[in-house]
Amino acid sequence: MNVDIRMAHLFSTLDDNQVRQVMESSHVGTLKDGESLFETGDEANRFFLVIGGQIKLFRVSSNGDQKIIDIIQPGNTFAEALMFMEHPIYPVSAEALGPAKIMSFDSKRFLQILSESFEVCFRIMGTMSQRLRGLIKEIDDLTLQSATTRMCAMLLRRMEGVGQNHFTLPAAKGVLAARLSMKPETFSRILQNLSTKKILKTKGNEIEILDKSLLRSLAHLESIYGLEPEKPCVLNISSSLRQ
Amino acid sequence: MNVDIRMAHLFSTLDDNQVRQVMESSHVGTLKDGESLFETGDEANRFFLVIGGQIKLFRVSSNGDQKIIDIIQPGNTFAEALMFMEHPIYPVSAEALGPAKIMSFDSKRFLQILSESFEVCFRIMGTMSQRLRGLIKEIDDLTLQSATTRMCAMLLRRMEGVGQNHFTLPAAKGVLAARLSMKPETFSRILQNLSTKKILKTKGNEIEILDKSLLRSLAHLESIYGLEPEKPCVLNISSSLRQ
DNA sequence: GGTTTTTTTTGATATTCATCAAATAGTGAA
DNA sequence: TTCACTATTTGATGAATATCAAAAAAAACC
Known part of the structure; x- marks a missing residue:
């Protein structure tokens, strides 16, 4: 089971040494359909990469209704934004949608790597920025x-x-x-x-x-900010600033 | 009109030299009640700091309804997350709620500073992480x-x-x-x-x-992830990693 | 002060979506 | 196949909220 974590955007610019460091703190696991990975309110010391299957992120209301915030596809990381909080707590619950294979990483360890590489910092900021946009769009959809x-x-x-x-x-x-x-x-x-x-x-x-x-x-898709899936970016900016 | 931008969380750890650099690209402006700062879809090369008054961030649906995404209070920055996009475009419109005084900054310039200071990088990541949580909470509220x-x-x-x-x-x-x-x-x-x-x-x-x-x-405030306003964090993490 | 304009409130009605209950279809296991 | 179980569909009804229209209140203007 040799997974190349560089398939994930977040890890794509890590060098071999950094990959080794990250891997040291990683676990691989499989989840059965409906199996829970973590729940809203759990302490969030690790973040995740979906290797296979789908992971459902959701919240549950007091009357038991659940709202699916996102469905994470293979190759994508999630919950990595939380490592910047002082007392990180998952704001959503996560469980497998069908059988899934995932990898988890220690947040603190990754923060160490972050503090050595602007490249990776910029990458994570890019990812977060995209998520922010996605969520704003979501609120849009829900209310308007x-x-x-x-x-x-x-x-x-x-x-x-x-x-x-x-x-x-x-x-x-x-x-x-x-x-x-x-x-x-x-x-x-x-x-x-x-x-x-x-x-x-x-x-x-x-x-x-x-x-x-x-x-x-x-579908009212004449909305001003169109359909393009949002370029990942980051790379060219950080490199162009460096020369 | 000597504003100390270090009052903003985002700028709080900049040294004098960095502050000078940021200020070089800054503009101060006043807005009348209802005056527009930018609109959804505009190119986003600058980000902002509210000095006085309030700025309303909103989106408009095809039938003219508007949803207020956030109301930014003095001392807070906004639209800074966009600098990590390749073709940054404001995902919301912004206008003054009552007369307001704001400062704007060149994103590229700030990226340069970012690429020299992990301190500031971590700070901005912390801010973004908080916003992400806020938006997830918002979706929660809206749907559940x-x-x-x-x-x-x-x-x-x-x-x-x-x-x-x-x-x-x-x-x-x-x-x-x-x-x-x-x-x-x-x-x-x-x-x-x-x-x-x-x-x-x-x-x-x-x-x-x-x-x-x-x-x-x-108000159903027994929600698992409580009422605490979410600690800013970041500082201790980055410093503890550094020693 | 009085007058216009805007904001807020109130009432009547319509719409959208949820809820409850039951029927139907689909799926997997013995 | 048959049984049990789950997911989907359908119908009847209800609750929450939007809409439209108009009155009342408040704010802005002269």
Whole structure:
């Protein structure tokens, strides 16, 4: 099980020696479907890299409802922002969505590396900056958009992601519903509705978009800050400043 | 108009020479009530420090509704996270809430300083980390909580902020409504309702909390990750790593 | 002071989405 | 296959909040 952690953006500029240091404090583990990695409020001394499967980050309300904040895909790190807090506590819970393989790292150890490399500092700042934007966009979606709008935006993103107007939903409907902050029933009804309007056809988890332009207009995607997935950046800035 | 920028957390560890460098690229300006500083989608080459007054950060939906993402108070910086993006673009619009005085800084210049000081790097990472948490909390509030809950939480925060059960609302009701993602009418009705239930008394913008414990239970503040305003941190970590 | 303008409140109604309950479909295991 | 279990769909109803319109209050202006 020789994982090259440099596949992760965060680690991509580490030299061999730094990689060795980081690896020293790392653990690899597997999680069964639904198995918990940590919970909201736990002390956060480690951060994580998803190697395989998906990790769901979520919060639970007092009445048991859960809101999925993000679904982390392989190759991505999460919870690394917390190492800068004095008493780091996970602000979300994390559990596996299906079987997953993850790696964890000691935050303190990584801070040491950070304090030796501006390159890595800039990289982590870039990552955090992107997350900030993502969250602002999320708040936007939640407050300014209706459930239908959110659904359509999600379908469009997915469609453009795979480059086909025929695709499979990236997760179970119930999970997607939570991700979009709606009840499964609502999710189902909206799909039903779009189907009735000949905007799409569904068969199980297979979706076929029939009227792309109508879908787009329902999704209100003329939003000023467009669809581009946000360039990672960082590299060129830090290097251009250095010469 | 000699402003000591070290009052801002972000600049607090800069030495005299660094302060001079930052100041070289700075502008001071005043804004009239409602005057715009920048708009969503504008190129983001500068970041800001509020010296006096308040700056409202918001987004506007296609139907003209606006959601206030944050209200920045004097002594705080904003938009500094964007300097790590390749093509930085403001993800929100900013305008003055009442007359305001602000200072702006050139991002590239500040990046240069960053690339010379781990101290400042860690500080900015700490700030970003806090913002991330704040936004996650915000998403939480928006999706898992009702309008009444949000209102009560806001009132409690305010009450504990001033340390009195009698206080003035920190902004016009309409503004607060937008901040809490509800219509002014709803805001008004909820206050009315709390008043009827003898939880508080209102007179114009003056609020007097009558039943603190009831208010607290309405606000669901037993949430796992408590009320503490989140320690800034950073300092001790970076220094302890250095010795 | 009085007048205009803006903000806040109030009432009536509509809409969206959640809730509850039950039916149906799908999935995995024995 | 059949059983048990889970996920999804459908229908009926309800609650929260938005919308629209207008009144009342407050603030700004002359």
